C-alpha cells in the first residue's frame with residue numbers, strides 16, 4: 001500500500017515511516033520542517049535501505065497537497081503534522097488552531113477530492129482531561145484544559161462527523177499515552193528545540209551533562225512516591241500500532257478509537273532511577289512545586305487495541321531508557 005505520512009520527519013512520524021518501509025509499504029512523506037530537519041531523511045534511508053518519496057511543504061496549503069495527490073497514487077494517510085507543546089498553545093492559541101485544524105481540514109478535503117478515504121489520526125491521552133478512575137478506557141468522558149487539547153478534541157469531532165456523513169471513510173483515532181525512547185540504531189529519536197517541556201528529553205539533557213538537574217514537579221500527589229505517574233510507551237511500539245491501524249481500517253471500515261499505551265504507570269522518580277541504572281549515569285534532581293494543569297496519574301487500558309488491532313506494546317521501561325540515552329548520547 002502507498003501511505004502518505006504527514007509530519008513524517010518528526011519524532012513519531014520518522015519511527016512510523018521506518019516501520020512502514022520495513023513491513024513492505026510504499027511511503028510518501030510530507031513535512032515543512034517546522035519542528036524537524038532534513039537530516040532525518042538520510043537517517044531513515046540508512047536504517048531501512050529502502051526508497052521513499054519526500055515533498056517539502058505545508059499541509060495547510062491545499063495547492064501543495066493537490067500536487068502531491070496528483071503525482072502519487074495514495075491509498076492511505078497517517079496524519080502526524082501539527083504543533084504539540086501545551087504551554088506554547090496557551091500563549092499562541094491562534095497558531096495552534098490554525099496549524100492543527102487548518103492542516104487537517106485541507107488534508108481531508110484533498111483526500112475526498114481524490115477518492116482517498118483511509119485515514120489514521122494522531123490523537124492524545126490529553127483528550128481524557130482529568131480522569132476520575134484508572135486505567136483509562138476509550139469510552140471515558142472527554143475534556144480539554146488548553147488549546148492544544150482542544151485541537152485534538154475538535155479534530156476528533158470533525159472526524160466523527162465526517163464518518164457519519166459518508167460511509168466511504170475508514171478512520172482510526174489513536175490516542176497516544178507518553179511516547180519515549182528512540183530507534184535502537186540511535187539514528188532517530190526525539191530532538192525538541194529549546195528547553196524540553198517533557199520529562200524524558202529533559203532527563204536526557206541532564207544525563208548527557210547539558211543541564212545540572214531535573215526539576216521534578218511535585219512530590220505530594222496521591223501516587224506511589226508522590227510524583228506524577230504516566231504510561232510511558234516505546235516510540236517503536238507506538239509506530240507499530242499505526243501499521244496495525246492501517247490494516248484494521250481497510251478490513252473493518254467506519255471509525256474506531258484506540259488507546260496506545262502499555263497499561264503500566266511509572267512515577268517521575270522511577271523513570272529517573274531506571275535511566276540511571278540502565279545507562280550507569282548520574283541524574284541529579286530537585287523537587288519543585290507542582291506544574292499547573294498536571295494530573296497525578298494517567299495510564300491506559302490498552303485491551304481494546306490488544307484485542308481488535310492485535311497490537312501490544314512489547315518494550316519495557318528499561319529498553320525505553322536505554323534507547324533514549326543511546327540516541328541522546330550520540331548527538
Ligand code: NAD
Nearest residue numbers: 007010011012031032033034035036058059081082122124
Ligand atoms: P513532532 O513535532 O516531532 O512532529 C511533527 C512533525 O510535523 C514535524 O516534523 C513538523 O515539522 C511537522 N509539521 C508541523 N506542522 C506542519 C505543517 N503544517 N505542514 C507540514 N509539516 C508540519 O511531533 P511528534 O511527537 O512526532 O507528534 C506527532 C503527532 O502526535 C502530533 O500530532 C502530536 O500532537 C501527536 N501526539 C504526540 C505526543 C507526544 O508526546 N509526542 C503525544 C500525543 C499525541
Ligand code: UFG
Nearest residue numbers: 124125126176177178197198199202215216217228268294
Ligand atoms: N515532569 C517533571 N519535570 C519536567 C517535566 C515533567 O517532573 O521537567 C513531570 C510532570 O509533572 C508529569 C510527568 O513528568 O508528572 C510527565 O510530564 P510530561 O510533560 O513529559 O508529559 P505529560 O503527561 O504532562 O503530557 C504529555 C504531552 C501531552 C500529551 C500527554 C499524553 O505533553 O501533550 O503526554 O500523551 F497529551
